Amino acid sequence: MNGGMPAHLGRALGTDQLMTPSLMSSLWISLGLGAISGLANIFGGAIVSARPWSRTFLAYFIALGSGFMLATALTEMVPESLHLAPIAAPVLILLGYLIVHYFEHSWPAHFHFGEETHADEFLNPSVAYMALGGLTIHTFFDGVSIASGFLISNWLGTVIFGAVILHNVPEGFTIGSVMTAARKSRAAGLGAATVLGVSRILGILAMAVAHQFVSYGLALSAGVTLYVAASDLIPEVNKMPGPKIALTVAAGVGLVILLRLAFFSYLAG
Numbered sequence: 204m205n206g207g208m209p210a211h212l213g214r215a216l217g218t219d220q221l222m223t224p225s226l227m228s229s230l231w232i233s234l235g236l237g238a239i240s241g242l243a244n245i246f247g248g249a250i251v252s253a254r255p256w257s258r259t260f261l262a263y264f265i266a267l268g269s270g271f272m273l274a275t276a277l278t279e280m281v282p283e284s285l286h287l288a289p290i291a292a293p294v295l296i297l298l299g300y301l302i303v304h305y306f307e308h309s310w311p312a313h314f315h316f317g318e319e320t321h322a323d324e325f326l327n328p329s330v331a332y333m334a335l336g337g338l339t340i341h342t343f344f345d346g347v348s349i350a351s352g353f354l355i356s357n358w359l360g361t362v363i364f365g366a367v368i369l370h371n372v373p374e375g376f377t378i379g380s381v382m383t384a385a386r387k388s389r390a391a392g393l394g395a396a397t398v399l400g401v402s403r404i405l406g407i408l409a410m411a412v413a414h415q416f417v418s419y420g421l422a423l424s425a426g427v428t429l430y431v432a433a434s435d436l437i438p439e440v441n442k443m444p445g446p447k448i449a450l451t452v453a454a455g456v457g458l459v460i461l462l463r464l465a466f467f468s469y470l471a472g
């Protein structure tokens with residue numbers, strides 16, 4: 204058992220050791236990167252009041268992140284889950300997608316990625332906490348995806364962390380602006396962003412405890428990543444007119460390909 208790394212790849216590169224981190228090392232790497240993700244959430248929450256540079260910065264960040272996440276989900280996470288769990292993976296990918304759809308968009312009365320400008324939706328303060336609760340389910344699976352990636356291979360963990368970190372600032376910004384729309388204090392916005400970071404750490408710990416089910420964790424989080432890319436971020440990208448934003452999505456896709464080439468030529472060299 205080589206921890207799920209496709210055998211042909213490990214053999215061809217002669218890098219079985221490099222490619223299959225131990226449980227403890229993948230847990231520590233994941234926790235370190237999870238902490239960085241949490242800080243990015245708090246940074247996103249902190250720039251809500253910084254106008255107007257944060258709007259343009261975020262639009263391009265969301266576009267880059269959506270392309271990177273889409274490519275990671277479809278070219279890395281989905282094929283690897285199908286390889287590791289051919290029977291269960293299709294159902295779990297679909298389930299992951301539907302879990303986030305339910306908790307982000309069916310259960311809260313109002314939620315979408317990007318800046319929250321619909322203050323009238325938040326006259327009842329519980330709407331803001333439902334949005335936070337929904338987003339917390341998503342960030343929990345961000346943690347599951349990072350940990351399952353590093354349990355399988357350093358490459359998969361690295362590319363999944365790329366997909367996570369590229370949407371953490373917009374994530375923090377989103378929940379910070381929800382709190383602003385609900386007329387909560389700035390501290391409440393930063394607190395909500397911190398809750399997202401903590402839930403991601405819990406997702407990492409949960410995957411470490413249930414590490415024997417790593418292929419199921421990867422399949423579920425592949426569906427979650429697909430949802431966040433295609434149904435949270437792309438709709439925000441589509442609000443921006445012009446070719447520059449579409450090219451930024453393509454750049455995100457290209458970045459995954461470049462990263463793959465760089466990573467494997469480094470290991471082979």
Ligand SMILES: [Zn+2]
Nearest residue numbers: 315319320321
């Ligand atoms: Zn809104």
Ligand SMILES: [Zn+2]
Nearest residue numbers: 341342345374
């Ligand atoms: Zn996320």
